[in-house]
Amino acid sequence: MGLKHEMIAQDLAEKIKHQQFLPGDFLPSEKQLCELYGTSRETTRKALNHLAELGLIQKLKGKGSLVLDIQKYTFPISGITSFQELNDSLGLHAQTKVLQQKTGAAPKYFGQTPIEAKKAIFIERLRIIDQQPAVLDQDYLLDPPITVLPKDVAQHSLYAYLENELGLEIDYATKEITVEQVEPAIAEKLALKANEPAVVVRSLSYLADTTPFQLTTSYHRPDKFKFIDFARRKKLNH
Structure with missing residues (x-):
């Protein structure tokens, strides 16, 4: 609760x-x-x-x-919010299906960013809305700072576990959005039509001490989500 x-x-x-x-x-x-x-x-x-x-x-x-007049069956891009938090806040009634979770080598690069961590926990999850696949998330949780992840956590909110159980302070992320043709295995999981592209969001998330801890590639069905960036101005002190 x-x-x-x-x-x-x-x-x-x-x-x-x-x-x-x-x-x-x-x-x-x-x-x-x-x-x-x-x-x-x-x-x-x-x-x-x-x-x-x-x-x-x-x-x-x-x-x-x-x-305000904002369509909320959308996925926010600028904020750092877990899918489960979004699901709870907006009442999407989405389901999460964990396809795999394993420990292995961390990627050496994420886009142009070199990754210093050698190990990572890989998680692949399918988000289902209205009985249809909508988003495929592939996450690498870097070790350090995350050395272990209980099996049932991926079914719920990773951030709740990282913040409340591990005491990590999640602070900011960089994100890149592209439209791409995806591998057949990914297209099949999202039930994409032949030659139908996916919207791909790549996020690199950091702790407050600037330590990177999560690499996420999210593949979205283009007909399931619009991307609306809602931003509030924060004035800088001169």
Whole structure:
């Protein structure tokens, strides 16, 4: 069971997804949400901040929380969010099928980036939405810092285990997006048509101390996901 503010955010996200709140509508006031969910003003604000970070609402001073017109059956590119976290937040009701997990050699390069780790845990997972394959994820978890991974973790959220059990501080990632013809084995797993390309997202994720810990190649069916980048401006101090 997640934290109270996460459960409230998930419930409101479900209501937005099912159009109980339409784009242009305002959510109930903070006071009304406190009464509705039986919680404190601080918890309610945390839930609303989470929805704002996801791009579902815009908080307008003196007016409330405005529902934004963003299609949420999309996969965010700029944020660092695990598929399971996205599934939970947006209520995608997706399934994860672990195809393989094994320990072996780490890649020497990821794109143009040299990789210093010699060993890695390789995980291949198929994401299924509405009984159809949507995304194939291939991950290398680098050793160090990740030396072991229990078998059942890959079925759920890797990040929950890395942060809560191993105490790692996940901080940032670089990502590259291309459209490519993929190997027949990958095309078969995604049920792609003959000569149909996939959208490929390659991510190199780092800890707060700048240590790379995860190499991910995600193959997306082009008809299953749109990629929308939602970004909030953060001003730099001069």
